Amino acid sequence: MRAPPILETSELRFQYPGAIRPALDGIDIRVEPGSLYAVIGPNGSGKSTLLRLLLGALYPNHGAVRYLGQPVHEWTRRELAKQVGVVPQGEDTVFPISVSELVGMGRYPHLGMLRRPGLQDRQAVEEAMRRCDVIEFAARPISRLSGGERQRVLIARALAQRPATLLLDEPTVSLDIRHEMEIFELLAELTGVDGVTVILVTHHLNLAARYAERLLLLDRGVAVAEGAPNEVLTRATIERVYEWPVVVSAHPGPGRDAGAPQLTPLAGEPANE
Amino acid sequence: MTPRRVARLALLLIIAAFVFGVSMTIGAAHLPLREVIAALGGAGDETTRAIVLHLRLPRAVLALLVGGALGLAGAVFQALLRNPLAEPWVLGVSGGAAVGAVTAVVLGWSLLAPWSVPLAAFAGALLAILLVLRIATYAASGLDTRVLILAGLVVAAFFNAVIQLLLTFASGETFRSALFWMMGSLAAADWTSVVLLTAYMLPAMAALLLMARPLNLLAVGEETALYLGTRVERVKLASYLIASLLVAATVAVSGIIGFVGLIVPHAIRLMWGSDHQLLFPASVLLGGGFLLAADTAARTVAAPAELPLGVITALVGVPLFVLLLTRRAV
Numbered sequence: 112m113r114a115p116p117i118l119e120t121s122e123l124r125f126q127y128p129g130a131i132r133p134a135l136d137g138i139d140i141r142v143e144p145g146s147l148y149a150v151i152g153p154n155g156s157g158k159s160t161l162l163r164l165l166l167g168a169l170y171p172n173h174g175a176v177r178y179l180g181q182p183v184h185e186w187t188r189r190e191l192a193k194q195v196g197v198v199p200q201g202e203d204t205v206f207p208i209s210v211s212e213l214v215g216m217g218r219y220p221h222l223g224m225l226r227r228p229g230l231q232d233r234q235a236v237e238e239a240m241r242r243c244d245v246i247e248f249a250a251r252p253i254s255r256l257s258g259g260e261r262q263r264v265l266i267a268r269a270l271a272q273r274p275a276t277l278l279l280d281e282p283t284v285s286l287d288i289r290h291e292m293e294i295f296e297l298l299a300e301l302t303g304v305d306g307v308t309v310i311l312v313t314h315h316l317n318l319a320a321r322y323a324e325r326l327l328l329l330d331r332g333v334a335v336a337e338g339a340p341n342e343v344l345t346r347a348t349i350e351r352v353y354e355w356p357v358v359v360s361a362h363p364g365p366g367r368d369a370g371a372p373q374l375t376p377l378a379g380e381p382a383n384e
Numbered sequence: 385m386t387p388r389r390v391a392r393l394a395l396l397l398i399i400a401a402f403v404f405g406v407s408m409t410i411g412a413a414h415l416p417l418r419e420v421i422a423a424l425g426g427a428g429d430e431t432t433r434a435i436v437l438h439l440r441l442p443r444a445v446l447a448l449l450v451g452g453a454l455g456l457a458g459a460v461f462q463a464l465l466r467n468p469l470a471e472p473w474v475l476g477v478s479g480g481a482a483v484g485a486v487t488a489v490v491l492g493w494s495l496l497a498p499w500s501v502p503l504a505a506f507a508g509a510l511l512a513i514l515l516v517l518r519i520a521t522y523a524a525s526g527l528d529t530r531v532l533i534l535a536g537l538v539v540a541a542f543f544n545a546v547i548q549l550l551l552t553f554a555s556g557e558t559f560r561s562a563l564f565w566m567m568g569s570l571a572a573a574d575w576t577s578v579v580l581l582t583a584y585m586l587p588a589m590a591a592l593l594l595m596a597r598p599l600n601l602l603a604v605g606e607e608t609a610l611y612l613g614t615r616v617e618r619v620k621l622a623s624y625l626i627a628s629l630l631v632a633a634t635v636a637v638s639g640i641i642g643f644v645g646l647i648v649p650h651a652i653r654l655m656w657g658s659d660h661q662l663l664f665p666a667s668v669l670l671g672g673g674f675l676l677a678a679d680t681a682a683r684t685v686a687a688p689a690e691l692p693l694g695v696i697t698a699l700v701g702v703p704l705f706v707l708l709l710t711r712r713a714v
Contacts (some may be wrong), residue, residue, distance in 0.1 A: 192613030
């Protein structure tokens with residue numbers, strides 16, 4: 112008997128109003144508790160749409176999304192927000208707001224409209240800021256941060272929710288190597304030590320191959336492959352989906368993820384005289 | 385609410401109380417504070433009691449209420465529309481109210497029944513709110529705040545044209561009183577309007593103050609608000625309607641008073657940041673104190689003539705705001 116999935120979809124189909132074909136069609140996924148699940152695919156393949164469907168921000172035209180066995184639309188937004196933390200893409204604030212204020216919003220689902228933050232809330236906020244390495248600029252306005260720092264603040268806000276499940280939409284865009292690796296290490300720690308389930312949309316195929324237990328490869332709204340990294344990241348599949356020649360090698364190590372499949376896109380043919 | 389925030393609100397309350405004290409003592413007759421306090425307690429001589437209890441007190445209370453409502457509504461619209469330039473009149477409420485009021489003046493109803501002007505203004509404001517809401521929800525599924533701004537702009541432009549049309553046919557005297565109405569005044573304050581407005585506005589203001597956290601999230605982004613547990617459509621609709629109905633009430637009793645709703649929330653933001661849990665109550669207190677100060681100036685500076693209130697709020701408020709803006713980096 113397997114443990115029940117934390118999040119599952121059945122024959123999910125979604126079409127934007129006025130679009131000629133569905134943005135997603137026939138998506139069946141099962142995300143096991145405490146695992147790191149990565150969604151990959153070319154631009155426009157439906158990754159962010161899938162994330163919105165999983166979060167109940169869009170209604171599927173067909174099929175269903177279940178969180179802990181219950182249709183996601185039957186959850187109240189607040190109960191779902193106590194369970195699921197989200198790091199959205201491209202969030203921009205209009206008004207001056209400090210890092211600690213923004214991270215503190217992660218506690219709102221637990222506080223409701225009026226309850227004052229207590230000791231537990233302050234600890235959650237501080238711990239989240241420490242884990243994401245943003246605590247030294249807690250008092251700084253968001254507008255004064257670099258893109259990478261801002262991204263870490265958004266992750267800290269999601270962690271301040273103390274979520275059972277964390278969904279991230281390309282969280283390491285515009286991060287340097289160290290901060291990118293730190294985010295992936297943090298995600299690995301969250302799944303491994305804290306038992307958090309992580310669902311990640313990313314373009315970093317090689318990092319996804321090293322850190323995720325399972326990959327979902329989307330192409331034009333269809334699940335082309337789903338499974339362990341070495342089942343999904345094969346030369347034939349990747350070349351067909353991304354329309355670019357690649358070679359697949361094994362991560363040489365050292366490290367606990369030695370042997371993970373790694374893709375190298377090839378340079379074009381040398382131009383003839 | 386941290387002790388520091390309580391102290392900040394207390395400071396604004398003290399400022400408002402000070403302005404209130406000053407406004408009670410100065411005017412056509414200068415009354416020492418001791419006599420004012422005696423009159424408020426029901427003692428003192430007949431004339432002083434009449435001036436304090438029937439002229440200055442209702443007018444001061446009305447100024448505090450209207451200023452507080454405008455400050456709060458401005459802060460709400462800025463958060464809801466995610467736009468720092470938003471103010472209470474940005475969604476066309478003033479245009480609708482002005483059409484109502486000017487119609488009442490032009491048709492001569494105001495001479496037959498003085499209360500017809502506030503009533504017509506309120507009806508016009510309601511018409512504008514419903515029209516804007518209808519356009520905004522018709523054009524998009526749910527309430528798209530970008531469409532809401534556009535709907536507000538076009539409705540305001542349409543009503544402006546109607547006002548200009550009406551004024552084209554107005555006589556000189558009618559023109560003048562219509563213009564004066566549009567620049568705002570609290571000269572018509574009496575206890576009836578104070579009691580009516582208090583009963584109407586306090587619940588609306590309380591409801592908006594309760595929405596501080598959801599509007600904090602909406603100001604960051606609708607998607608973020610949804611993922612942090614907000615029923616986004618409900619909060620947008622409720623805050624839009626309640627804030628609009630609030631300014632519709634102010635416009636009925638005081639005409640169109642500009643700048644308070646724009647400047648007050650931004651002044652608080654520049655000093656103390658954008659958390660609406662502080663910004664909303666602070667905007668109420670500062671808006672009330674500021675409008676009471678402006679109204680006191682309006683009725684005393686050029687006495688016995690009264691200056692239009694909207695002119696004072698702009699003449700005084702804008703330089704103060706520019707000073708604050710240039711001294712603090714945004």
